[in-house]
Amino acid sequence: MVIPTKRDFAKIPLILRGEWPKPLPACFRPRTEDDLVKLHDWFDVAECAERVTLDTEYLEDSNDFIYMIGIGYKDESKIIHGIQLWRTKACKEVIAAFINRLWNLTKRVPMTCQNLVADVNAMQTNFRMGWDHYFLLHDTMQANTVLWSSPRSSTVSGT
16 A cells, blocks of 8 residues: 555645646547447547557446446547547447447457446447457556455455
8 A cells, every 4th residue: 555655645745736636538439320320430549549448337227327428548649539428428329339439449459447347247238348349458457456455354265
């Protein structure tokens, strides 16, 4: 916990200078059939990205219904481009196009998530995109656990 704490305290000057947190990048939220061309254009470029980052929001008590999917990537100029599908606010044509393009994107481009186990399980339930579907997966939450794990706990077996 020493290193994460030092990193948090190092942010104080950035906060005071107004340099942190950085503003959220612009995000495209397709809803109507008028948005379909832009949706396809977004995925056409994302499929050439080095990696994408994906996050889902879902209702655990409603069969893991995913109501929001957010995806982002950095272009060659390091500009972040994002797209969000709000399934409860988008027409069926947008939902179908988004899921179809997401299906293809995740088979071709490495994907990073914050909680991969939850996201992939929800994606399996909603869209039949199970563990064997993805090109390559990275999980920042699991990486953080490995890098910054605490000393052995008395609850761990064999200690």
